[in-house]
Every structure is written in C-alpha cells, then in structure tokens.
Amino acid sequence: MATVQEEIKNFVQRATITTNSQEAVTEYFLSKQQDRNIKKYPEWDKPRVYPALEVVRAHSEDIFFSCYMNDVRDRMRKHVAEYKKYQDYLDMVIIETGEFNSISEIFNRYETLIEARSILSEHQDKNLELLEEKGTEMHHMTESKSQKIMTLNNKLAQLQARRDRAEVQARKWETIVAEIKVIAAEKNLEHTQVKTCCWNLYQQICKRKEIPVTVSKDDVEQQLDYIKRTILELKRIMKVAKKHATK
Template sequence: MAVNKKDLAPLSFPKVGPEKIVREYLYSKATKSLTKKFPEWDMPRMEPSTELVAKKRELYDVEQRLVDKRREANKKRKEMNAQWRDLEDRETILRENFIKFNKFVKENQEKRERAERKLSDEKALIQKRSDDITELKKNYDHMLSIKLQMERNIKNHRMYEEYLQNVVKACSTFRTVDDILDRYETLAEARKVLAERQEEDLSALEDARNEMIRVTEEKTLHIMGLNNVMAELQSRYEAAKSKALQWELMVTKIKDTCVDKLRELYEVRRSCWNVYLQMCKRKEIVPELAQDDIENQLLFIKRTLLELKRITKISRRRATREGTRPNMRSTRTRRFF
C-alpha cells in the first residue's frame, strides 16, 4: 500500500547546532556500549554456583574480547609498522632528492655566478680596450700635431743652422756645429752653477742674519723672563719669611697647648687612679691593675657605674612598691566591706 506524503504530518527539526547534535550522538553511543548494572534489590537472588557460572561466563567473554583486541592491536601494529617503514622509505627518498636538488641548485647557482662574473669581466675588458683605443687615437693625433709643429720649427730655424756652419768654416777653433753647441752648453752650465752658488751664499747670509736676530730676541726674552722670575722669587721669599714668622708663633702656641693638654692628661690619669682606688676600697677588693693601665681602669669604672645604676633602679622600684602597698591594702579593705 503506497503511503501518501500529503497525509503525513510535516517534519520539524529542532534548531540546534551541529556540534551539539554530534556530541549527543557520541554520548548516546558511549552510554550504549557501557555495561548496565541493575540495583541489587531489583535482581533475582542466585545461588553461589549460578553466580560462579555467570562470573566464569563474563570472564570468558572478557578474555575473548581481550584476545580479539590483541589480534586487532597486532594487526594495527603491523599496518602501523608497514606505514612507518613506507614513511621512512619516502623520507629517505625525499631527503636524497632534496640533497640532489640542493646540489643541483648550488651547481647551477655557481655556474650562473661564474658566467655573470665572466660576462662582467668581458664587458669591463671591452670597455677598457675601447678606452685604450680612444686614448691611443688621442695620443697619435697629439704626436702627429707635435711632429708637424717640430717640422715647422725646423724650417723656421734653418737659417741658424746655416749661420753655425758658416761660423765653423770661418773659425778654426770649432770643427763641427756640435762643438759650438757643447761650448755654449758648458758656458751656460757654468753660469748656472755660479748663479746657484751666489744664491746659496746669499741664502746662507740671510739665514745667519735671521738666526742672529732670532737668538738676540730669544736671549732678550729669556733675560726678561729671568728678571720676572727673580722678582717673583723675591716676593715669594718675603711672603715665606712672613709665613715662617707666623708658623713659629703657631708652633709656640701649639707647644703651650700641648703642655696644658699633658698637664690635663696627667690630672685625668691621677683622677682615674684615685677613683679606681676608691671604688676598690668601697668594694673591699685588692687593686690588681697597674697605675699606668688607664684603659682597664676606665673599663672597671664604667662597669662599676653600670652596677650602681642597676642598683639605683632596683632600689627605686622597691621604694615605689613599698609606697604603693598601703594604698592597695586600703582599696582591698574597702572592696571587702
């Protein structure tokens, strides 16, 4: 019999998030697999043998499940080991491929860098050769212009050569034109040497004059400095003399003060010794310290004064307590009545 969908009530789904529905589904699956235990009052009473059989059956079921779980675990372990070995093989292959690729990249990078360096060197060499060619062309043009200029100068000085040749023919002292030129160079060199010597002599005289002026000024300044130093030393001598008189007076005063302080110290020592003897006498003990042992005497006097201070405090406390006792008795009597 076919069901008419129009006769069915429309389906309504709750508006709940998918994560909540999945959580409820997983929770229901987990609670379904849990072992259900009924309360003791709802279970029928069983004999011990029946309970033993039930427990053995449960133990058998548990052992069977344990065996199944162990088989499943061994199977999963084998699959895991196979996957792990496969991953290790893939890792090894990947590492080798990575090393090869890295080596390939490094080699290509080195080749590229070498090619770029070689290209840059070739470009620099080409540029250098072009610059050298340009420089050589400039030098060639310059030398050519110098050659033309020299040729023009030779043409212009041709008359001098003819004049020197006529001189050689007329004068028997010179055999060739070169002798005339050598004689001229010798005379020019001698003139130059004489001029340099005269210049050196004049320079030496000027240096000597400047040195004499400098020494004179220096010695004059030195004498003036010595005069100033002498005047300063004279003033310092007068000041030191007055300071010496002042310090002599101060030393005399210090000596007088030292004599007074020594006298006071002697009096203090004698007083300490007398106080020490009086305290020993009051305490009825034999003095054991030497007369010049001032430090231990002062310590003994200090300890004695502290003892007297403690005794005074104790006596004051006792006097205060004895003075307050009658008042306390009267208050107690009043309270009692």
C-alpha cells in the first residue's frame, strides 16, 4: 500500500500543467487523439483506477477548461475592443444626424441601400446592354447611310457635270440669241427706214400727180405697188420721149 501511494505521489509530482492556452488546446486535442489510438483492453485487464489519479485528472481538466475560457474571454475582449470604435462611430452618427434611433436602423438603411444599389446595378447592366445593341445598330445604320451618301455624291457629281455642260450650252445659245436680237434690231431699224422711205416716196408721187393720198401709212404693200406702177409709167414715158428725140 505504501508503494502504491509513493507511485501516486511521484506521478503527481511529474505532472506538468501548462498555462499557455494555445498549448493547452493543442495538448487537449492530442490527448483526445491518443485516447482514440490507445488499445482498449477487457474490463479484467484494465489498470486499477486510483482516486488520486482521478483527482489529478479532474484538476487538469478544470485547469484546461479555465485556461480555455480565459482564452475565449481574452479573445472576446479583444474583439470587443477592436470593434468598439465602430460602435462609438455609429452612436455618434445617431446623435449627430438625428435620422436614426438605433444602430439596427442604420444597418436596415445600409441593407436597403445595398439592395437599391443591386437593383440599380442590374438596371445599369441592362441599360449598358441596350446601349451596346443600339451602338451596334447605329454602326450598321451609319455604314448603310455612308454607302447611300457615297451613291448620292456620285449622282450629284454627275448632275453637276451635266449642269456645267448645260451652262456652257446656255451661254452659247444666249450669245446666239443676243446676236439675233442685235440683227433683229438692225433689221427692224432698216424695215422702219424702208417703210418711212416708201411712205415719203408715195406722198411725193401723189403730190406731183396732184392726186389725193388714198393708201394707209401702214399699208406698205399698196404703197410699193403704186410706186412700182409709177416707175413703170415713167419708164414708158422716157422710152417714148427718147424715140421722139431721135426722130
């Protein structure tokens, strides 16, 4: 019995309990893995359980759990301290803006804005797709209209060439018409002069014959006919006079 107690005492002295939480967690999981790998013996072959060993094991588990909880507490405090500035900032936003009554309302507004941004992004994507389609249509339309414009420009060049030729012909005929007008004016002047001469000659003949003027001033044909008959009469008279003169 004394030998067993001495072994237990030595076992207790050899047990080393770590105070590092990370090492404690690692040691805990390693011990669990070792427990799974330990070969299980029959009930009659299991070593005797000593109360002191159970006390040490329970104490070790309590220390491990305490270290684990302390580590969790420290990490929670670290997270709380890290995010405390954000909570203070949100509280300041609530106080200064006066638009919100709690931080949850800010989060609700944020979620609403995120949803609105998502909807606007979808609309923007649709509008961009529509704009791209319209751009493609406009590109095709521009190419088609460019071809039509080139065709119309060719026709316009042909029409301009025809117009230039027509202008040349028009200037040519305008020159001819101007010359004709000049000639017509000259002929008209000559005609007027001839008419005046005929009228004067007719009047002189009538005056010498002492007969009244019966032909109208504008009836040039009758005047010329009368002048012709008078000239023929004068020729016959001159012919008769020459015959008498020769006798």
